[in-house]
Amino acid sequence: MKKKLTQKKRQREFEELFNDLKNSDDFIDYQLEHDSIPLCIGYFNSAIDNKKIEKFVLPYVQQSDYSDLKEIENVIPITNTYLTNDSNEIRRKLLDGFLFIHMGESDQQYLLIPVPLFKTRQITSPEVEFSVVGPKEAFVESIDTNLNLVRKRLNIPELTIKKLKVGTITKTKVAVVSIKGIADTNNVETVIQRIQDMEMDQVIDSSFIQQKIADNTNSPFPQLLDTERPDRIAAILAEGKVAIFVDNSPHVLIGPTTLVEFFSAFEDYFLNWTIASAFRLIRLFAVFFSILVTPLYVAVLTHHFELIPKELLGTLVSSRSQVPFPPILEAIILELTIELLREAGARLPTKVGQTIGIVGGIVIGTASVEAGLTSNVLLILVALGALGSFTTPVYQMGNTIRLIRFPLLIFAHVYGLLGVSICIAYIMVHLLKLTSLGRPFFEPVFPLRLKDLKDAFIRLPFDMQNKRPFMVRSEKVLRETSKNKHDSS
Amino acid sequence: MIKDKDQVPPLMAFFLISAAQIGVGVLSFTSVINKYAGHDAWMSIIAAGMFIHLLIWIMYKVLNDYKGEDFASIHRSIYGKWIGAFISIVLSVYLLLLAAVVLRSYLEIIQVWMFPEVKIWALLLLIMPLIYYIISGKFRIVVGVCFLGIVYPFVLIFALIFPLKFSNITNIMPIFDHSLLEIVQSSVLAMFSFLGIGALMIYYPFIKDSRNSQKYAHYGNLYTTILYVVICFVSYIYYSQHEIKDVIWPTLGLWKIVELPFLDRFEYIGISTLFFVILPNLALYIWGSSRTLNRALHIPQKWISIFILTAVYFICIFVEGREKILQVSDFSTKIGFGLLFYIPVLFVMHFISRKVKRNAS
Numbered sequence: 001m002k003k004k005l006t007q008k009k010r011q012r013e014f015e016e017l018f019n020d021l022k023n024s025d026d027f028i029d030y031q032l033e034h035d036s037i038p039l040c041i042g043y044f045n046s047a048i049d050n051k052k053i054e055k056f057v058l059p060y061v062q063q064s065d066y067s068d069l070k071e072i073e074n075v076i077p078i079t080n081t082y083l084t085n086d087s088n089e090i091r092r093k094l095l096d097g098f099l100f101i102h103m104g105e106s107d108q109q110y111l112l113i114p115v116p117l118f119k120t121r122q123i124t125s126p127e128v129e130f131s132v133v134g135p136k137e138a139f140v141e142s143i144d145t146n147l148n149l150v151r152k153r154l155n156i157p158e159l160t161i162k163k164l165k166v167g168t169i170t171k172t173k174v175a176v177v178s179i180k181g182i183a184d185t186n187n188v189e190t191v192i193q194r195i196q197d198m199e200m201d202q203v204i205d206s207s208f209i210q211q212k213i214a215d216n217t218n219s220p221f222p223q224l225l226d227t228e229r230p231d232r233i234a235a236i237l238a239e240g241k242v243a244i245f246v247d248n249s250p251h252v253l254i255g256p257t258t259l260v261e262f263f264s265a266f267e268d269y270f271l272n273w274t275i276a277s278a279f280r281l282i283r284l285f286a287v288f289f290s291i292l293v294t295p296l297y298v299a300v301l302t303h304h305f306e307l308i309p310k311e312l313l314g315t316l317v318s319s320r321s322q323v324p325f326p327p328i329l330e331a332i333i334l335e336l337t338i339e340l341l342r343e344a345g346a347r348l349p350t351k352v353g354q355t356i357g358i359v360g361g362i363v364i365g366t367a368s369v370e371a372g373l374t375s376n377v378l379l380i381l382v383a384l385g386a387l388g389s390f391t392t393p394v395y396q397m398g399n400t401i402r403l404i405r406f407p408l409l410i411f412a413h414v415y416g417l418l419g420v421s422i423c424i425a426y427i428m429v430h431l432l433k434l435t436s437l438g439r440p441f442f443e444p445v446f447p448l449r450l451k452d453l454k455d456a457f458i459r460l461p462f463d464m465q466n467k468r469p470f471m472v473r474s475e476k477v478l479r480e481t482s483k484n485k486h487d488s489s
Numbered sequence: 490m491i492k493d494k495d496q497v498p499p500l501m502a503f504f505l506i507s508a509a510q511i512g513v514g515v516l517s518f519t520s521v522i523n524k525y526a527g528h529d530a531w532m533s534i535i536a537a538g539m540f541i542h543l544l545i546w547i548m549y550k551v552l553n554d555y556k557g558e559d560f561a562s563i564h565r566s567i568y569g570k571w572i573g574a575f576i577s578i579v580l581s582v583y584l585l586l587l588a589a590v591v592l593r594s595y596l597e598i599i600q601v602w603m604f605p606e607v608k609i610w611a612l613l614l615l616i617m618p619l620i621y622y623i624i625s626g627k628f629r630i631v632v633g634v635c636f637l638g639i640v641y642p643f644v645l646i647f648a649l650i651f652p653l654k655f656s657n658i659t660n661i662m663p664i665f666d667h668s669l670l671e672i673v674q675s676s677v678l679a680m681f682s683f684l685g686i687g688a689l690m691i692y693y694p695f696i697k698d699s700r701n702s703q704k705y706a707h708y709g710n711l712y713t714t715i716l717y718v719v720i721c722f723v724s725y726i727y728y729s730q731h732e733i734k735d736v737i738w739p740t741l742g743l744w745k746i747v748e749l750p751f752l753d754r755f756e757y758i759g760i761s762t763l764f765f766v767i768l769p770n771l772a773l774y775i776w777g778s779s780r781t782l783n784r785a786l787h788i789p790q791k792w793i794s795i796f797i798l799t800a801v802y803f804i805c806i807f808v809e810g811r812e813k814i815l816q817v818s819d820f821s822t823k824i825g826f827g828l829l830f831y832i833p834v835l836f837v838m839h840f841i842s843r844k845v846k847r848n849a850s
Contacts, residue, residue: 303604306754415612417761418599422615425768429619432633433626446633447498 010108013087018042021094034062043099049117052078053099057113061101069103069111081113120145126228128395131267138228143173143247146230150177150243153234158182164195167203173247174209177233182240184473187256190437191242206246206253215435220403222396223436225254225261232266240474242437256437256472258444260456263287265393268459277458283391284457290388291405293381294331295412295420301327303416315377322372328413330374334382335405337364342386342402443471491557491694497632499702505692506545506709508635508769509685511716513594515766516738518682518717519724526675527730528661531721533675538714540676541683542707544829547836548686549703552693554839560690561784567835567842577785580687583828584778585797586821587685589804591770592616593814595763596805598738602760610806617798619768624776624794628695631769631776638769639712642762646716648755649723651747656726682717684825685770686710687832691777775801 021027021042029042039061043053060075073081084090085108090100097116103109123145126138139146147161162176174195178188194213203209206226214223227233228250233243236254244253263283268276300307301316308316323330341360345353365383369376385405392398404427411419434441444452452469454460466481468474523530555563560580564573596609623634689706696702724739733739740759747755779794808817 304754304757307752307757309748309751309753312751411615415607415615416603417757418603418764419615421761421764422619425764426619426622428637429623429630429634432630432637433622440629442633446636447629448500448636 007108010085010087017087017091021091027094032061035065037067038104040102041099042094042102043115044094044097047095047097047117048099048115049097052115057099057115069101069109072101073111076113078113078115081111083109083111085109118142123149129227129229129232129266129393131265131270134267134270135229135231137230139230139250139252141248141250143175143245146245146250146252147175147177149230150233150237153230154179154237159237162188162192164192166195166198166209167200169201170203172203174203175245177237177243177245179237179240182238182468182474182476183242184240184475187242187437187439187472191244191255195244203246204248206244206249206251209244209246210253215438216433219430219434220400221259221431221434221441222262222394222400223255223257223434223441225257225394226251226396227254227266227394228252229266235266235269240468240472240476256435256439257441258436258439258456258471259431259441260444262394262397263392264455264459273459273461277460280458283393286388286391287401290385290391291401291408292420293385293388294335294378294405295408295423296417297378297381298327298331298409299412299416299420302413316375319375319377323375324372326413327378328409330378331382331409332406334368334374334378335409337368338382338386339402439471439473444469493697495627495629496695496697497629499696499698500705501632501636502689502696502702502705503709503712504635504639505632505773506686506689506706507713507716508638509688509773510683510710510713511639512591512685512767512770513598513763514682515717515720516598516740516763518679519721519739520733520736521681522675522679522721523725523730523733524675524678525671526667527671528725529665529667529672530675530679531661531718531725533672533679534682534714534717534721536672536676537679537683538710538717540680541686541710541714544832545686545689545703545706545710547832548689549700549706551836551839552690553700554843557694557699559692559694559780559784561781563690563839565785567838574785577781579824580828581778581781581785583821583824584688584774584781585800586804586817587825588771588774588778588797589801589808590814590818590821591767591774592801593805593808594818595767597811597814598741598760598763602741603757609809610802613802613805616771617802620771620775621794621798623768623772624779625791628692628776631772634772635769638765642766645744645759645762646719648744648747648759649719651755652723652727652743655746656723657729658726660727660729661722661725679717680826680829681822683710683713684822684829685774687825687828688773688777691780692773 018029021044022029024044026045027042028045029040032039032041041057041061056078057076060077061072064072064075066072066075069083073083090110090112093112093114094100096114098112098114101111101113120140120142123137123140125136129138137149139149151159156179158180160178160180164174164176165171166174176188176191176195191213195209198209198212200208200212210222210224210226211217216223224244227236233252233254237243241254241256244255246253264280265283268280270276271279301320305313320327325333337360341357341364344356344360348356361383365379368374369379386402389398389401392401408420408423411423413419415422431442432440432446440447443449444456449470451467452471454464455469466479467477468479470477519530522533526533551563552558555566558566561573561577564576567573568576592613596607596612599612600607600609623630693699720740723743724733727743728736728739736742741756744756744759745754749755752758775794775797779790779797782788782793782797783790804817808814
């Protein structure tokens, strides 16, 4: 009696399940009969690989001898098949790219066979963080491929991957990767905790997670580094940091991170340390130049003419003599033009974008100087400043640098050099307050850690990099090489 | 007890001490301290620096005996609740006044050298939120500002190379032309430039392993002394004693002759950079003032700091003109001097109270 009841209940469940599934037009189910055994096959057409069904499922179902599902399971040359009668399980697995085979009306068992469709693009060379020397692999949209790219570089059992699912609708796969025994467990737990606490219905890209778990979500400064280079991830994991992989995103997040890390290109490690350090310094100089050049121009020309030596003043005045606007207006017009060009270039296809760049850069620039709308000195400065902002290796930091120029411009206009000082003070204090996964963002400048300066503004030779950065609080501070292993034993 | 996470490493005592000492005074002290000792006044700075070393030593002596306690709680335990609270209030009013004086003097320089027409109230509306932004965070942020306030303006020291070209060493010859008494008299004046070390008694518990920070505190004071001596030395060989008498801000004059192919009138850059020197002063004093009131009266620090910032804002607006600024600054230095000499008194009181307590138990 009881058995019959549960059977009825189950039947109702399955009817419900099928009604639900049939709501979506890409659900396919059909009957077929083999040796007078009625079979029912069902799957989501958009989740499975048709070729696999044609090759590995249908021939065996149609040709071999069997009398129940168990025997079918044995003949089909696919692993990870299993039998179940749980309707929820079936529903979930169908969405993951399984097909089910059901035999007759009476049998309650369903055979689930995985035939998912994997379509990702090929692994290509990195586009955002391109380097002339060094590996040429970049992450793609599949999390499994990405994890594999890292696993192949860090072939050690200590590499631990913690998988999570986030997003109430998207159920995106997220993997938190770290090296056990090197990474600080606190950091790993913080990351996992924050990702689990995230309340979001959709996680489309890793940047969603970045915005959601950052320490200060209102700051224009990115507090987690993102990269598309598997080699960089491998190096950074070995440093004791934590990486966050998100399915369907070719960018992997890294934390905790510091401000100076955003100005180090991974190529710095492929070059000799003297050259790499010089490049890094040039990059930092470019960034300061890019942030300060137009505000200083506005400050000096609006308030402090006296600052400029007589000879130079002549050049400046003659270039500005035709310009009808005050310096601030002139600067803002030019800065906005550059931003406009950049934005237009970024939204257009590559070839058109280049044309826009040439038209904008050369034609508009020359024409506006000739028309007397801007001075050519400022045009040079703004163009150089824009160039400087593109030297930042991390795209997101480049955006920040372009943005913080504008408040500086306004402060410079109102209070001249003093205004620039005040605005820089605001930015500095903001940077002092920022943290990345609870670790100070402005390190190693403040808190001052002289030992971490070995890989900040300059990159010292590998011989001197025998300690992991202090700020990640690695459980093993000393990098273990065969030599110092020998020393300690 | 201060949480481990909010504490700063002992090394930071260096920056806290010297950032509290160095302020707008660097621009003007050279023409003040030579009143008695004339061109020998640079020796007075060394004497004043030595005296401050002694005071720092005394403060550490007292503070080390009270584990993790600060000005307010030490005074409560020595004098009892009421007198202790009163002295704490005096200290915090003094720090408030000091912050106002520093800010107002800086604004005066801005008015005189950069923007004669500047609206003080509007400029302050930009600066006050910045200070609130600093002290609303943890103490770590205040220390960070002190750190930047020492490191970043350090580049200004290179500007002192330029005046050497126009200077004359005979201006400070002969050395020891003045009596010891005159040098000591001048060193009393020089001590005004070293004020602000009293804040140590407030932030002491925030320093990790604070006992060990003593040497860094002394280094900090040493750094200030050396910096002052260097500035003083360059000023005295550049200006003759007749000239410097009439100059209010001699250091600005030193900057003025800096000449680079792309830059004249370096003092504009100097004054702007000086903002990073006075910022730690302001942040530290106002933080210290609000912290002391908070400890003595148990009002949330957030409200006290807003109140103090408002007070500083209005003091700066209402004190207008050189005469009034000097009056207020004289008044605050008098309290400051009182507190400076109060430190040895505290030392004695501390030992008496300890004796009394020991006898009682």
